[in-house]
Amino acid sequence: MESTKQNPPDPQGRALDLERIDLKGMSEDEIVELCGEAGEPAYRGKQVFSWVYDKGETDIGRMSDLPKRFREWLAARARIGWLEAEETEKGADGTEKFFWRLGDEAGVESVRIPMPRTGGGYRWSLCISTQVGCAMGCAFCLTAKMGFVRNLGTGEIVEQFLAARRGLPPGERLHNVVFMGMGEPLDNYDATVAAVRLLTHPRGIGLSPRRLTVSTVGVIPKIKEFVRELPGVGVAVSLHAADEVTRAKIVPPSRKWPMGEILRACKELPLPERQRITFEYVLLSGVNDSSGDAVKLAGLLRGMRCKVNLLPWNPFSGAPFERPSDKCVEAFRRILAGRGIAVTVRQSKGLDIRAACGQLVDTVKMAERGWDGGKLPMAPVSVNKTG
Numbered sequence: 001m002e003s004t005k006q007n008p009p010d011p012q013g014r015a016l017d018l019e020r021i022d023l024k025g026m027s028e029d030e031i032v033e034l035c036g037e038a039g040e041p042a043y044r045g046k047q048v049f050s051w052v053y054d055k056g057e058t059d060i061g062r063m064s065d066l067p068k069r070f071r072e073w074l075a076a077r078a079r080i081g082w083l084e085a086e087e088t089e090k091g092a093d094g095t096e097k098f099f100w101r102l103g104d105e106a107g108v109e110s111v112r113i114p115m116p117r118t119g120g121g122y123r124w125s126l127c128i129s130t131q132v133g134c135a136m137g138c139a140f141c142l143t144a145k146m147g148f149v150r151n152l153g154t155g156e157i158v159e160q161f162l163a164a165r166r167g168l169p170p171g172e173r174l175h176n177v178v179f180m181g182m183g184e185p186l187d188n189y190d191a192t193v194a195a196v197r198l199l200t201h202p203r204g205i206g207l208s209p210r211r212l213t214v215s216t217v218g219v220i221p222k223i224k225e226f227v228r229e230l231p232g233v234g235v236a237v238s239l240h241a242a243d244e245v246t247r248a249k250i251v252p253p254s255r256k257w258p259m260g261e262i263l264r265a266c267k268e269l270p271l272p273e274r275q276r277i278t279f280e281y282v283l284l285s286g287v288n289d290s291s292g293d294a295v296k297l298a299g300l301l302r303g304m305r306c307k308v309n310l311l312p313w314n315p316f317s318g319a320p321f322e323r324p325s326d327k328c329v330e331a332f333r334r335i336l337a338g339r340g341i342a343v344t345v346r347q348s349k350g351l352d353i354r355a356a357c358g359q360l361v362d363t364v365k366m367a368e369r370g371w372d373g374g375k376l377p378m379a380p381v382s383v384n385k386t387g
């Protein structure tokens with residue numbers, strides 16, 4: 001059982017006793033076992049589980065269908081960790097970015113995106129983080145500039161969902177969750193898998209696995225394990241190049257997991273019949289966005305059950321890249337589509353609040369590294385593909 005420290009005080013204004021076990025992040029079996037210590041039957045633990053994840057309750061005292069004596073017993077031993085946004089920013093397109101300060105003063109960001117529905121209302125997507133910072137070092141990503149600080153606990157990952165859900169307009173719900181915020185989810189494998197299980201548990205949050213997508217730079221052994229453990233959950237592999245040399249320059253883990261091996265592994269994944277693997281491709285002007293790159297990429301993916309998401313790069317100050325023109329992006333898309341590859345251009349949401357892909361960061365940790373929010377001191381990236 002894992003205990004995650006989060007920021008006091010709790011929603012009722014009481015200082016948190018961090019010695020009590022945190023129910024947030026515990027599985028149903030673990031909660032049943034804990035409640036069993038009080039001599040309670042399994043169904044009692046299941047009720048508690050449902051209060052924590054389905055109803056999103058943050059106060060054990062308010063679990064009204066539990067006997068008062070048992071609530072007191074539980075409250076003396078356990079608490080329900082929670083996150084409150086230290087800062088929320090809303091962009092012109094309605095995208096909201098939450099900055100969560102964690103118990104140890106580290107911080108992560110999540111992004112909630114409204115997609116207007118024909119007929120009114122919205123479909124809401126949430127992009128969540130799995131690590132504070134990231135060790136992968138992708139050249140085009142602001143999070144990478146923080147370096148790796150620590151893994152998030154299961155409770156901290158799931159609570160990003162519950163906290164973002166609490167702030168929705170009445171009657172609305174979160175439809176999709178993408179693990180594409182700060183960090184490499186498969187580098188924090190156990191907590192990511194446990195969080196997915198909680199998000200999809202029928203007595204918990206109850207999302208369909210199809211509504212979840214976990215992204216990875218291509219941690220080959222873990223992708224295979226993940227697909228076997230959690231069939232039906234979407235997997236998005238960040239390819240970002242059509243040849244090994246270019247990829248190694250912008251995605252450093254390529255040296256450990258070369259693109260050829262990643263593609264071979266993806267071809268062998270035991271995906272459920274109607275599932276396709278997604279390949280993410282950040283378009284960087286003059287680096288990986290030529291028509292030759294598009295042709296090569298189409299050749300690499302020929303015959304695979306896949307789709308490609310093209311992401312025109314989202315700039316941040318000091319980065320040695322440029323965002324390609326819309327014309328160039330469209331030409332790239334057409335080449336892939338013309339060769340039978342399912343492809344979409346992902347619109348950058350929340351660009352004005354630095355909430356788009358690759359732009360999430362803990363500004364305090366960055367300030368400790370001498371960043372003032374302006375231009376970052378960065379080495380130029382050579383894009384000579386023969387180098």
Ligand code: SF4
Pocket residue numbers: 134135136137138141142143144181182183184217358
């Ligand atoms: S793109 Fe993803 S994996 Fe790469 S450094 Fe950024 S957060 Fe990490």
